[in-house]
Amino acid sequence: MLIGAYSWGIVSDQHGRRKGFLITATVTATSGFLSAFSPNYITLILLRSLVGLGLGGGPVLSSWFLEFVPAPNRGTWMVIFSAFWTVGTIFEASLAWIVMPKLGWRWLLALSSLPTSFLLLFYKMTPESPRYLCLKGRTTDAINVLETIARLNGTKLPSGILISDHQIELQNIDNPSEDTVLLSPRKNEVEIPKGMVSNLGGISSLQVLLSPELRRSTLLLWAVFFGNAFSYYGLVLLTSELNGHSKCMPHKLETEKSQDVSYKSVFIASFAELPGLLLSAVAVDKLGRKLSMSIMFFMCCIFLLPLTFYLPEDLTTVLLFGARICITVTFTVMYIYAPEIYPTSVRTTGVGVASSVARIGGMLCPLVAVALVHACHQTVAVLLFEIIALLSGICVMFFPVETMGQELQDTVSSLKPTNNV
Numbered sequence: 001m002l003i004g005a006y007s008w009g010i011v012s013d014q015h016g017r018r019k020g021f022l023i024t025a026t027v028t029a030t031s032g033f034l035s036a037f038s039p040n041y042i043t044l045i046l047l048r049s050l051v052g053l054g055l056g057g058g059p060v061l062s063s064w065f066l067e068f069v070p071a072p073n074r075g076t077w078m079v080i081f082s083a084f085w086t087v088g089t090i091f092e093a094s095l096a097w098i099v100m101p102k103l104g105w106r107w108l109l110a111l112s113s114l115p116t117s118f119l120l121l122f123y124k125m126t127p128e129s130p131r132y133l134c135l136k137g138r139t140t141d142a143i144n145v146l147e148t149i150a151r152l153n154g155t156k157l158p159s160g161i162l163i164s165d166h167q168i169e170l171q172n173i174d175n176p177s178e179d180t181v182l183l184s185p186r187k188n189e190v191e192i193p194k195g196m197v198s199n200l201g202g203i204s205s206l207q208v209l210l211s212p213e214l215r216r217s218t219l220l221l222w223a224v225f226f227g228n229a230f231s232y233y234g235l236v237l238l239t240s241e242l243n244g245h246s247k248c249m250p251h252k253l254e255t256e257k258s259q260d261v262s263y264k265s266v267f268i269a270s271f272a273e274l275p276g277l278l279l280s281a282v283a284v285d286k287l288g289r290k291l292s293m294s295i296m297f298f299m300c301c302i303f304l305l306p307l308t309f310y311l312p313e314d315l316t317t318v319l320l321f322g323a324r325i326c327i328t329v330t331f332t333v334m335y336i337y338a339p340e341i342y343p344t345s346v347r348t349t350g351v352g353v354a355s356s357v358a359r360i361g362g363m364l365c366p367l368v369a370v371a372l373v374h375a376c377h378q379t380v381a382v383l384l385f386e387i388i389a390l391l392s393g394i395c396v397m398f399f400p401v402e403t404m405g406q407e408l409q410d411t412v413s414s415l416k417p418t419n420n421v
Contacts, residue, residue: 002359004056009352010205012057013345017064017129020348024057025119032113036106054116056359059351063339067129067347068149071407075284078336079277086273088115131344131408134162205349209342217341218350220395222357224293227392228334229361231300232327234369234385235320238307272321276328283329288404289337290396293330297393300326301386308379308386330392340403 004024012020031050038044062081069077092112099108127149133142139162150157209218283292303323307316335351342350372381 001052001056002356002363004053005059005352005355005359006056006349007053007352008057008060009349009355012060012063012348012352013205017060017067017132017348018123018126020057020060021064021126022120022123024054024060025116025123026054027051028054028057029113029116029120032116033110036110036113056352056355059339059355060348062335063348063351064129066336066339067131067344067408071405073285074340075289075333075336075404076281079281079284079332082280082332082335083277086277089273090271091115129344135344205346206353208346209350209353214342214346214350216398216400218354220399221338221341221350221354223395224334224392225338225354225358226361227297227388227395228327228331229358230365230369231385231389231392232331233362234365235324235327237366237369238320238373238381238385272324273328276325277332279325280329280332284333284336285404288402289333289340290399290402292333293337294393294396296326296329296333297389297396300330300389301393304382304386304389307382310378327389337399337403340406340408341399341401343409 008020008024011023028051031047031054035044035047035051038047062078065081066074066078095111096108099111127145128141130142130145133139133145143157143162146157146162208214279296280292283295287295300323303319303326307319311319338351338354339347369381369384372378372384
């Protein structure tokens, strides 16, 4: 997933959101289905790794969707978009609960690959992002997409000239009117020089992300993504590690216990994210992205603090549930904020690289924090989560811009330098 998040972001910024989606969906569906027929463990691991590679393309979908949504209600719609991740989680948990006891893991993997396969049936129906098309100088194609959207909504496009940020810069248009920015007759299409079109490679894209205009945002974003993933996956794992453990259990007993997976418990625990999504929908366009995330990070710290001591199972469950809600909000809002702060030219690359950093946090979490719980160091493990959540909340406060209600930018040159604190 780390490799996929980085790679598909670059592919999407260079070759389009639709092609990025097509490749990631094909890799995920094909590898997922073939893994059900794995003849041995090594083959299974290799095929599941390919599934992870495809799933790493999630930022392609979020950036693609974001570029169609108007600024005033963008936060709410992005929360609705994120809710389908939770719906998928609940669906998968219920599928495992039904399939695993009777049919086994091969059937589970085969059936789990079907939803992604069905997505490919809708590929021809999906439009390319008009923002991306404008960035590439394909204004006519962008107008065709907008006309199709207008027709489906029973309206007409206003007259005017469709102008991208590149064209505004080239033609020195200081204050284009609302009508001017919207549409363009094909005969007025402006040719954009090749040097202005985003055809960045991997190294060049990283250099852009660390340019003076984006450096501060990028570094803080990496820190918050790392903290988010470390905390989120840690809470998911701690839910099973701490529940019912009033005392530290011997390693042998712990190992024996871990062999029995309760799919019913996984199914129920998946619903913990629903309150977080509802809270995100309320807060993201009311309080703003930065305030919503920082408050929830600090609230997560409050819920985790009592867990430094051994507590009754019911109280442990309530505290973990509360912390899971908070971290769900921060994760949801973070995936809204991240593509908003980057221009179209490097949007999916920027979110992809940040997602790769998040995968590092997800990998380190079980190796460090959960290992501490197994070694009977619950207090140290929880304090580690406390510190990471606290630092993440502080980093959010130093983000240079609040994107609530702001229009998306298309080029780096349209941004102001933000590397100075």
